[in-house]
Structure formats: structure tokens, C-alpha cells
Amino acid sequence: MDDGTVRQRRRRPPGKAGVAELDLANIYARHRQGLFTLALLITRRPDRAEDAVHDAFARLCGVDSRGIADPVAYVFAAVRRAAIDQVRRAKRTGADEAAVSIFAAGDGATPESSAMGAERTQWVMAAIEALPPDQREVVVLRVYAELTFAQIAEVLAQPLATVAARYRRSLERLRGQLEKLV
Amino acid sequence: MRPHEQDNSDAEFAEVEVMLRQVPLRRASAALDGRIAAACHRWRTVPRLWLVAAAAALVTVTAGAWALLEHAAKRSSNKTQITRVENSPKPGSTGTTAVSKPVSMVRTYGGIARDGIVGRLADGQPVERIRRQTVRQILILDPQRGTRLSISVPHEDVFVVPVRTF
Numbered sequence: 085m086d087d088g089t090v091r092q093r094r095r096r097p098p099g100k101a102g103v104a105e106l107d108l109a110n111i112y113a114r115h116r117q118g119l120f121t122l123a124l125l126i127t128r129r130p131d132r133a134e135d136a137v138h139d140a141f142a143r144l145c146g147v148d149s150r151g152i153a154d155p156v157a158y159v160f161a162a163v164r165r166a167a168i169d170q171v172r173r174a175k176r177t178g179a180d181e182a183a184v185s186i187f188a189a190g191d192g193a194t195p196e197s198s199a200m201g202a203e204r205t206q207w208v209m210a211a212i213e214a215l216p217p218d219q220r221e222v223v224v225l226r227v228y229a230e231l232t233f234a235q236i237a238e239v240l241a242q243p244l245a246t247v248a249a250r251y252r253r254s255l256e257r258l259r260g261q262l263e264k265l266v
Numbered sequence: 267m268r269p270h271e272q273d274n275s276d277a278e279f280a281e282v283e284v285m286l287r288q289v290p291l292r293r294a295s296a297a298l299d300g301r302i303a304a305a306c307h308r309w310r311t312v313p314r315l316w317l318v319a320a321a322a323a324l325v326t327v328t329a330g331a332w333a334l335l336e337h338a339a340k341r342s343s344n345k346t347q348i349t350r351v352e353n354s355p356k357p358g359s360t361g362t363t364a365v366s367k368p369v370s371m372v373r374t375y376g377g378i379a380r381d382g383i384v385g386r387l388a389d390g391q392p393v394e395r396i397r398r399q400t401v402r403q404i405l406i407l408d409p410q411r412g413t414r415l416s417i418s419v420p421h422e423d424v425f426v427v428p429v430r431t432f
Contacts, residue, residue: 120294142305188292255279
């Protein structure tokens with residue numbers, strides 16, 4: 085991934101001179117999978133994850149991008165908040181459905197999952213699922229959403245050092261389990 | 267960990283990261299693309315000026331329809347009044363009248379009322395509103411039965427005319 089900055093298209097909508105909106109189409113095109121994966125990691129339901137992404141983008145339409153240092157991190161943070169809202173809403177309604185993993189390997193329906201050894205795939209899935217939630221979130225944002233540590237820190241509203249330390253601890257743990265497997 | 271070391275951690279954990287990235291992720295449905303496009307489309311392609319113009323047009327149409335309905339209601343209130351004036355033959359009549367067909371007479375009463383200056387034109391010339399109110403009365407006589415039928419039709423014309431100034 086590049087430095088995470090997004091070229092802003094300066095737009096001047098009628099009636100609001102000088103307002104620059106977020107280039108949401110560009111951000112969505114580049115980070116579609118990462119945004120969905122983050123939402124799915126939190127909601128554990130594909131339909132709710134899509135609802136969260138949609139809700140976040142619907143709220144972000146028309147937002148003035150001035151004063152937003154990193155639009156990508158801003159969008160990820162909005163999707164994360166929307167996903168948390170979805171979970172809270174589901175708890176209020178008492179909906180109790182089976183949790184879904186962020187990985188498709190369990191389905192065995194994709195060529196990637198067929199090509200990769202099923203045992204190794206299952207191990208990676210189990211190892212990531214076994215991580216503490218805060219570490220798992222950092223790993224997903226770093227490895228699958230391909231954000232920088234600075235962006236992850238902004239998304240999670242945590243200090244940069246905290247995020248980096250979480251990532252290091254989680255990968256050390258994963259590496260230790262990998263060595264056992266190999 | 268110092269900040270400049272943080273993004274260089276990929277090298278240290280490169281093997282683990284490669285292994286993690288090999289696991290395929292669950293993908294979003296194609297419907298999500300359409301939903302996102304629809305969520306952002308309305309603000310991207312429809313300028314807000316058009317939204318304001320559409321709202322103004324809606325208000326104009328509503329006001330016009332209201333005025334039209336009110337005018338129609340006012341016109342319907344100007345009902346033609348049919349009054350049965352007399353139904354008994356005059357005493358002393360012999361019943362041998364030569365006239366056998368009904369006879370009708372029409373009379374119109376009218377007047378003009380001036381409301382005075384009600385506004386001004388764009389160039390400042392005042393305009394005066396004038397109402398011409400008339401009642402058309404139709405009287406039908408039936409010699410055979412000895413009855414008279416009176417029908418009154420009120421009518422009003424409103425004119426707005428510019429007033430010449432000196």
C-alpha cells in the first residue's frame with residue numbers, strides 16, 4: 085500500500101463555496117475488502133457488515149474533508165463505529181445468530197482455499213480467532229486492510245506505540261504457533 | 267518500539283504476514299457496490315441547486331392547485347336560485363285566456379364596486395380593482411297553470427386596471 089494519503093478532488097457544490105467532500109468512491113474502490121473485513125470482524129454477520137459499511141458511507145456523503153488529516157483512516161473509523169452500532173442494535177433486539185468468520189476458507193468454495201492446504205488454513209483461522217479482540221483488530225487492519233500504523237492508531241483512537249506493540253505481540257504469538265505447526 | 271521502526275516490522279514478521287495473507291477472506295456481495303453507489307450518487311450527481319428548485323416548484327404547484335380549488339368552490343357557491351313565486355290563479359279569472367304558451371322574461375340588474383388601489387406594476391403604476399356584479403333574473407309565466415317561475419343567476423367579474431397618474 086502507498087503512504088495512505090488520498091488525492092482529494094476539490095468540489096464546490098452550489099451554495100457551499102469552498103467545501104471539499106471526501107472522495108468516497110475512490111476510497112471504497114481501493115479499500116472495499118478491508119472495510120468489509122473490518123465490519124465483519126466486529127459484527128460477525130455478513131449482512132450486518134454490509135449494512136455497517138453502507139450506513140457509514142451514507143453518513144459520510146457530503147462531509148467536508150477539510151480538517152481531516154487522513155481520509156482513509158477517517159472512513160475506516162466511521163465503518164468501525166457503524167459496525168459497533170450494528171452489534172449494539174442486535175443485542176437490543178435479542179437476535180442470536182451463529183458467528184461467521186472473516187475467512188472464506190471454511191466454505192471450501194474458493195480456488196484459494198482449495199489451493200492452500202486445508203490444515204494450514206484452519207490453523208491460521210484458529211490462531212487469529214484465538215487472539216485477544218484488540219490484537220485481532222490490529223492484525224486485520226494491518227494485514228488485510230493494509231493500513232499503516234498511523235492510520236490504525238487513528239481508526240482505533242489509540243496511541244501509535246500502543247498499536248505497534250499490540251501488533252508485535254500478536255505476530256510474535258502467531259509466529260510461535262507457526263513454529264509449532266512446522 | 268520507536269516510530270521509525272514501527273512500519274519496518276514487516277521484515278521481522280514477513281513470513282507470518284505472508285502466511286496470513288494466503289488465507290482467503292470472505293467477500294462482500296455485489297449488492298454492496300450498488301448500495302454504496304446509490305448512497306453517494308444522489309449527492310454527487312444531483313446538485314443541491316436542483317433540489318432547491320424542485321422544492322420551489324412543488325410549493326408553486328401546491329399553491330396553484332389550492333387557488334384553483336378555492337376559485338372553483340367560489341364559483342359553485344354562485345348557485346342559480348329558482349324561486350317559485352306564485353302558484354294560485356288570480357281571483358276573478360275566468361280561465362279562458364287566449365295565451366296558451368309559457369312566456370319568459372329576462373332582466374339584468376348590475377352595479378360596479380371599486381376596491382381602490384390594490385397594488386402597483388413593476389414600473390410603479392398603480393392598479394385599481396373593479397368588481398362588476400350582476401344578477402340575471404329570468405321570469406317564466408305559465409298562463410295555463412297560472413304559475414310564475416323566477417330564476418336568479420348572480421355573476422361577478424373582477425377587473426384590475428392600471429390607473430393613469432398625472
